[in-house]
Amino acid sequence: MPSTQAAPARQQLSRRAAVLLAAGHDAASHDVLTQPLGDSTVVQRALETLTQVVDRDRTVVVVAQGDTRVRELLGPDLTYVEQTGAEGTGPAALAARGALPGDADVVLVAYGDTPLLRSESLLGLLTRHALKDADLTFLTAVLAEPRPAYDRVVRSDGRVTAIVSAGSEPAAGETEDGHEINVGAYVAAPAFLFEVLDELVAAGADRLTDLAHRTIADGRRVETYQIYDTDEVHGINSPAELQDAADILLKRLFMPKKNTDTTIHFGTGGWRAVIGEGYTLANVRRLSQAIANETTRQGLESRGVVVGGDRRFLSEESKIAAAEVFAGNNIPVTLLPDDVPTPLVTFAAPYLGAAYGIIVTSSHNPPEWNGIKVFRADGSLPLDDETDRYQDEANAMSVDDVITLDLDLARAAGVVVDRTLTDPYIDAIEKIVDVEAVRGTDLQVVVDPMYGTSQLTLGTILGDMRVRAEFIHAQHNPLFGGIAPAPDLQRLSALIEMIRSGGGRYALGMATDGDSDRIGIVDETGEYITTNDLLLLLYWYLHEVRGEKGGVVRNLATTHLLDRLAAHFGEESREVKVGFKHVTAGMEEIGAVLGGESSGGLTIRGWILGKDGIFACALVVEMLARTGKRISELREMVYAITGRLYTLEAGVPSTPEMRVAVPRRLEAEPLTHVGPYPVVSVSHLDGTKILLENDNWALLRFSGTEPVLRMFVEADSPEKAEELLEWLKGFVTAGV
Known part of the structure; x- marks a missing residue:
């Protein structure tokens, strides 16, 4: 009644x-x-x-x-x-x-x-x-x-x-x-x-x-x-x-909306929101319906979609909810069991010939977040105009507009098929990475998956290489030990301490973020190696040792030493906006051998069109094996070619006042100097990048995935980098 x-x-x-x-x-x-x-x-x-x-x-x-x-x-x-x-x-x-x-x-x-x-x-x-x-x-x-x-x-x-x-x-x-x-x-x-x-x-x-x-x-x-x-x-x-x-x-x-704004907003790396506020199963279903509608409009239903999820809270329930929506729209679903890394889904879309790959994850965000990343048939991230269409259509829907089919019925009908793709993904990596070159080198490493999803895949690859790998923080913990699972210096203290106390037996420490598309590296001495330096080493290695000629693509927050190395090789370098979709698009345009970003993501020509921390870890191990050198030795060798630049970065909560005041002050006060240093030019490609002499620069950019104003600098010395960063902080907070 x-x-x-x-x-x-x-x-x-x-x-x-x-x-x-x-x-x-x-x-x-x-x-x-x-x-x-x-x-x-x-x-x-x-x-x-x-x-x-x-x-x-x-x-x-x-x-x-x-x-x-x-x-x-x-x-x-x-x-x-x-x-x-x-x-x-x-x-x-x-x-x-x-x-x-x-x-x-x-x-x-x-x-x-x-x-x-x-x-x-x-x-x-x-x-x-x-x-x-x-x-x-x-x-x-x-x-x-x-x-x-x-x-x-x-x-x-x-x-x-x-x-x-x-x-x-x-x-x-x-x-x-x-x-x-x-x-x-x-x-x-x-x-x-x-x-x-x-x-x-x-x-x-x-x-x-x-x-x-x-x-x-x-x-x-x-x-x-x-x-x-x-x-x-x-x-x-x-x-x-x-x-x-x-x-x-x-x-x-730019004001965070708590109890009234439950709309879907895509950033540079997919849709992410706080669980229980913007991130709800209802929104998962609405977004899935929008993507299902696009699939149908394009006549791609028969190609189906692949759906997976990571280890976050609600990821299992979310991937089932998404699968039920696609099934309800007569779109076949390959449902990946258990938790999987994001790059596996990136790989799976072209491997299966699927119209889309969907993974439930919010990458390296804090534990209270979840989200969804969408990949096109070739494994690339959709561009802004596409994600705008998805989110706008989803936000215009009511619950009554969503079509679902119960998972048990969908499985019985064969429209949802459970399939494990771990082996094909690992096999594909091992066709590119030289597994045989690593065997017999007796390398010993420590791996920190940060409670994420890389243990099975990376552990299998390292085992096939006969690398002795010790894993820490490998258990399933949706709270990620109470921290955001981002492989940066501040969050890898346990890995660093293990290397330093290991008596010299470890050649390398490696970490991957929550969904395994980013990498963090610690060298044999326990020193954290920035992704800027890692990209520099890998570009040198790919070009000079593996003989893979071509340029390099980086986002605008990544080191200009890559440009110097490319110039040394006689190759082209390209700067793009933040967002890995822009990196892969730039790689295709110039035929680059490597593309990456300072936040921990990279890929190489011939591999997937997305970040892959698992592949990156395997490639780093191969680099050590084939060169016979440790990370510290390789750095000094490449610095002898490029010289040194020092990078620093910081982030502050991007208050709504800051969102208004900072761009307005930049418009009202054209910059001629940053402190005592003359400005060569200013780029507004993505945020505001202030270019100084000798490849020095400073960048202000509001994050597309988090409510943060990010500040990056690169300078000739650590002291100058600190000076530039302090100037940025003062500029940001003045008058706000």
């Missing part, structure tokens, strides 16, 4: 109505309503917020007599009334009386020149009015300093006892403890609202605030809803206020 408890709430929602006051009290204030703000206008944004809590067809817009511009902006489907005769917000609201729906039991009155109110605030206002059974409820805010344009609220024992006009002397009982103001949005029953307004307007009162005065004086129940984000308290009456509003809107674009 269906429940009836929710029916009154739904009925109450349907009986809301709204009035948007968009006439303006004079020509100047009317003009403000139509000014651009972000990608729309002031009045359009006010209406957009309002219609998130009240249906558009139950909203009345009050416009100036003879107005056409506001009507053009808001569209012909709304109900409009003209304010004639007396000016003021009271007569304006009263003008809407006859146009409101007859069944309305509550009316929300809002202003067209306050576009920064949030829908959550209006919803809070409506909800509080209903729960308190109030006669009148209005929005308030407490400010650190008074604002002359806003009336003040006076309370006694928590109840509103007066509203004092802006600029008036303090009222009885008013204190200096805080500055609570009337923001200017009201909720009341229509009969009460218009009855009182009728009397007030007839008596010559012209403001909605007079409605509040009368309600308080009559001893009626007056309630308030307080907003805490004072950015919402922002009426627009001047160009300066309009610019401030534009800054606030821009800041909001």
Whole structure:
């Protein structure tokens, strides 16, 4: 039997109505309503917020007599009334009386020149009015300093006892403890609202605030809803206020949204979100449906998809949810059992001839995150225009738009087939990496999978090489030991200590991140080797020892020593944006032998079109075996060719204020020097990269996968690198 408890709430929602006051009290204030703000206008944004809590067809817009511009902006489907005769917000609201729906039991009155109110605030206002059974409820805010344009609220024992006009002397009982103001949005029953307004307007009162005065004086129940984000308290009456509003809107674009934003957003490495907020099984299904729709539109259903997952919380359930959606859309699924590395799925798509490869992972993000990476038929990451299509279509879906088929039925029908692809993946690596060259070298290594997915595949390859490998942190732990599984210096202390205390028996320490597409290296002395140096060594090795001629591709946050080495070889080097899809695209364009990024990802020509930490580890072992040298020896040999540059990087939380202020300051203050060092040029390929003399540079870039502002520098000396990084930090924080 269906429940009836929710029916009154739904009925109450349907009986809301709204009035948007968009006439303006004079020509100047009317003009403000139509000014651009972000990608729309002031009045359009006010209406957009309002219609998130009240249906558009139950909203009345009050416009100036003879107005056409506001009507053009808001569209012909709304109900409009003209304010004639007396000016003021009271007569304006009263003008809407006859146009409101007859069944309305509550009316929300809002202003067209306050576009920064949030829908959550209006919803809070409506909800509080209903729960308190109030006669009148209005929005308030407490400010650190008074604002002359806003009336003040006076309370006694928590109840509103007066509203004092802006600029008036303090009222009885008013204190200096805080500055609570009337923001200017009201909720009341229509009969009460218009009855009182009728009397007030007839008596010559012209403001909605007079409605509040009368309600308080009559001893009626007056309630308030307080907003805490004072950015919402922002009426627009001047160009300066309009610019401030534009800054606030821009800041909001980057504001982490907790309980209301459950939309899917792709970054440079797929979709990632916090579990229980953006990352939900419902979103997994919606995104899978969008990709299934694209597969069907392209006529690729018969090629099927391959679906896998890593060791994170909800990965197993998520890959099953995805498989059920593809099966429900008549798209065959190869479902990879257990947990698998991301590069295995990258390999599996072209190996199986699948339309797409899907893996549930959020790579090196902290344990509370999960996500999905999507690979095209050739194993490459889709470009931005493709991922935009996936996310936009998914976000536009409701749960009812998703088609699923129960996994047991799908397996019974053969539309979902469980298949292990570990052996083909390992075999493919061993066709490229010289396994025989390593055998007999008696290498001993330590491997830290960081509780991730590389133990089986990398362990098998090292075993086939007859390398004695000791694994640490190999057990299944979805909390990753309480840290983000990123193979960087700060998180590899156990690996470093094991090498240093090993008495010289270990030739190498290797680490892979949570989904095994990134690599970290520690040399025989226990020194952490940056990926910048590792890329340099591997490029030299591939070109000079393996004889694989060709250029190199790096992202813009990766060492320029690669360019120097390429120039020494007479080969081309290419700089691309952050995101491995740009690296592989650049490799194809110039026929590069190696592509990589300083964050730990690399691949070589002839291997998959994606990062592969497992393959990289095997290649490093081969390099040691074939050269007969340790990492420290190889570094010194290559430095003799390229010289030295020193890199540093740092990250700070990218506050919304920073997202606005930093680009604006870079535009307003063209850089001529970084400290005492002259600027050669500035690149805006991806973020802002400041190029100095002698391949020195500094980079500011907001991450596409995390709420972080990243800073990178490369300089002639460690001291200069530190100096450049400190300058960047000072620039970022100045004025924010």
